[in-house]
Amino acid sequence: MRKINKLIIHCSATREGEDIDAATIKRWHLRRGWKDIGYHFIIRLDGTIELGRMIDVVGSHTKGENTNSIGICYIGGVENFRTDGEYKAKDTRTEKQKASIITLLRALKLIYKDASIHGHREFANKACPSFDAAKEYKNLKLNTNDGLYINKLASVINWLYGLYKNYSKSNSYRKG
Ligand SMILES: [Zn+2]
Numbered sequence: 001m002r003k004i005n006k007l008i009i010h011c012s013a014t015r016e017g018e019d020i021d022a023a024t025i026k027r028w029h030l031r032r033g034w035k036d037i038g039y040h041f042i043i044r045l046d047g048t049i050e051l052g053r054m055i056d057v058v059g060s061h062t063k064g065e066n067t068n069s070i071g072i073c074y075i076g077g078v079e080n081f082r083t084d085g086e087y088k089a090k091d092t093r094t095e096k097q098k099a100s101i102i103t104l105l106r107a108l109k110l111i112y113k114d115a116s117i118h119g120h121r122e123f124a125n126k127a128c129p130s131f132d133a134a135k136e137y138k139n140l141k142l143n144t145n146d147g148l149y150i151n152k153l154a155s156v157i158n159w160l161y162g163l164y165k166n167y168s169k170s171n172s173y174r175k176g
Contacts, residue, residue, distance in 0.1 A: 002055075004069065004108075004112040006069040007115050007117045007118070008065060008119070009129045010120045011075075011092075012042075012073055014078065016078065016092040018075075018080070021042070025037055025038075025073070038061045039061050042075065043072065045097065047099060047100040070108060075097070077090065077129060078092070091131040092130070093131070103156060107160070117138075118134050119131070
């Protein structure tokens, strides 16, 4: 397994309320000449967690930090109107996105116990992910008393392993 010491949160920098899927982001990234989508996970507006790049493959999301990190991108991150000609950064996470990010982070922390949680902006001069991820998730802990959470976690883990099997079978890379 790849050594992972950071879980890095991103936003798609798409307008509030606009639902984009992983396949669309993958198309954008392929158009840039990348071999695959840059992120490992995409969190849709309705809280659906979609797979990007497989977690054991180095991503392309945070310059200088890709080798040992996992990139998680929620859809949104800017206002849905322009101010002074541009879309300003905004924490547009829906309640369902917030819940899914926490579920996913907890699942990943089971696999990568020592990984710390960050926002992209800690490593770049960017607003991404439009909120202070390090602060918000600093005290994220497994809550083993939460039955609903355990069920969700079990389904996420099953889902990850299922995807891993399919991914290993169906993907061959052109380079790197
Ligand atoms: Zn980012």
